[in-house]
Amino acid sequence: MNTAMKIPVVILSGFLGSGKTTLLIKLLEEAAARGLKPGVLMNELGKRDIDGELVTRSTSARFPLEKMLDGCICCTKKDEIQAALAGLLRQDPDLLLLELTGVANPEEIVEQLAEPSLIAKLYLHRVITLVDAEHALEYNSIFASDKQLVRTLRSQLSAADDLIINKTDLIPPVHSSKVTEMVRKYNAEGQVHYAVNANIPLTSLFSTIQPAPSRSPQATAAAGASPRGSRSPFQIIQPHPHQQATHTSATGEEASTSFSRINTLSLPIREPLQIPASKLERFIKKWSPSLLRAKGYVRFTRPEKAAYLMQYSGKRFNWEEIDYDGPLYLVLIGYRLPEQVIAEEWAILR
Numbered sequence: 001m002n003t004a005m006k007i008p009v010v011i012l013s014g015f016l017g018s019g020k021t022t023l024l025i026k027l028l029e030e031a032a033a034r035g036l037k038p039g040v041l042m043n044e045l046g047k048r049d050i051d052g053e054l055v056t057r058s059t060s061a062r063f064p065l066e067k068m069l070d071g072c073i074c075c076t077k078k079d080e081i082q083a084a085l086a087g088l089l090r091q092d093p094d095l096l097l098l099e100l101t102g103v104a105n106p107e108e109i110v111e112q113l114a115e116p117s118l119i120a121k122l123y124l125h126r127v128i129t130l131v132d133a134e135h136a137l138e139y140n141s142i143f144a145s146d147k148q149l150v151r152t153l154r155s156q157l158s159a160a161d162d163l164i165i166n167k168t169d170l171i172p173p174v175h176s177s178k179v180t181e182m183v184r185k186y187n188a189e190g191q192v193h194y195a196v197n198a199n200i201p202l203t204s205l206f207s208t209i210q211p212a213p214s215r216s217p218q219a220t221a222a223a224g225a226s227p228r229g230s231r232s233p234f235q236i237i238q239p240h241p242h243q244q245a246t247h248t249s250a251t252g253e254e255a256s257t258s259f260s261r262i263n264t265l266s267l268p269i270r271e272p273l274q275i276p277a278s279k280l281e282r283f284i285k286k287w288s289p290s291l292l293r294a295k296g297y298v299r300f301t302r303p304e305k306a307a308y309l310m311q312y313s314g315k316r317f318n319w320e321e322i323d324y325d326g327p328l329y330l331v332l333i334g335y336r337l338p339e340q341v342i343a344e345e346w347a348i349l350r
């Protein structure tokens with residue numbers, strides 16, 4: 001099989017909160033506009049599928065989706081990722097989009113794609129790494145003593161064909177040149193883009209990817225994209241449990257050691273919260289600087305019972321009121337987060 005007949009794979013890499021899911025949504029929209037059928041593999045550190053839900057609500061296209069939750073794809077056994085990719089390939093996609101966790105080493109995924117059973121069917125098209133322009137330099141110094149994590153962050157940069165210095169709306173130009181210098185230290189060849197909300201020109205990325213003849217734009221429209229905002233536009237194949245040390249406390253919090261000293265804590269919310277959002281924000285911020293990322297679905301009793309998607313990234317909160325009736329929870333991802341203490345304080349707060 002020559003490259004022309006193989007399925008291109010695009011890997012989305014980058015540290016926690018750098019903008020991978022934001023870019024994935026743009027790639028899905030662009031693919032849909034071009035009449036392409038992508039297969040998507042999303043990997044989350046936590047047990048909760050927040051990004052999958054977010055992508056489901058944000059796009060109208062219909063395509064196969066594999067989710068690998070609760071651990072990092074690059075530590076997953078080879079046969080798990082191969083099974084996930086094989087499941088996507090059976091759906092006859094025009095391209096595969098792989099969103100890695102923030103602490104995945106893309107080089108390890110690239111190696112897995114070179115397995116004989118996969119190399120015959122797909123080829124690596126691009127590795128795209130997103131860099132949080134506001135915090136990338138700070139992260140480098142915070143994690144300096146964690147060799148494994150430092151190696152991962154460097155390989156996210158060095159393995160990239162495209163480096164998107166994202167969130168440039170949050171930094172002054174002088175900071176931007178320092179981030180560029182850092183990026184160039186580890187990758188002299190890759191194409192550097194500067195972006196807000198991962199907005200980069202996508203023409204060259206898609207220029208060589210063609211839809212199968214049976215999926216001309218007309219055929220795709222006839223097959224039917226579901227309306228924006230409607231539930232379950234994806235065909236979900238099946239989640240693959242990640243083999244990982246996980247424990248659930250008496251109060252229901254789930255904690256897991258995921259990679260290096262990065263750990264993840266999931267806090268369930270069984271009833272709408274009686275505290276105001278400002279108090280929840282103070283609770284979350286309290287775990288800074290250990291806390292690197294938080295996200296979740298939240299509902300309050302006051303002033304209303306609307307559901308919100310809460311994102312905490314780069315020490316900033318983003319609240320979005322959404323139409324959501326699924327389970328409520330928070331996921332905290334941090335560097336040596338004091339899980340037990342957080343769980344105890346959460347039990348009192350809520």
Ligand SMILES: Nc1nc2c(ncn2[C@@H]2O[C@H](COP(=O)(O)OP(=O)(O)OP(=O)(O)O)[C@@H](O)[C@H]2O)c(=O)[nH]1
Pocket residue numbers: 014015016017018019020021022023051101102166167168169170195196197198293311312313318
């Ligand atoms: N101000 C600003 N916010 C952004 C930008 N890009 C993304 N965000 C926000 O940053 C937060 C994290 O973005 P995501 O796309 O979820 O980042 P991610 O890399 O997928 O995050 P993880 O998967 O948790 O590692 C979200 O609230 C985004 O809306 C940007 O360029 N500027």
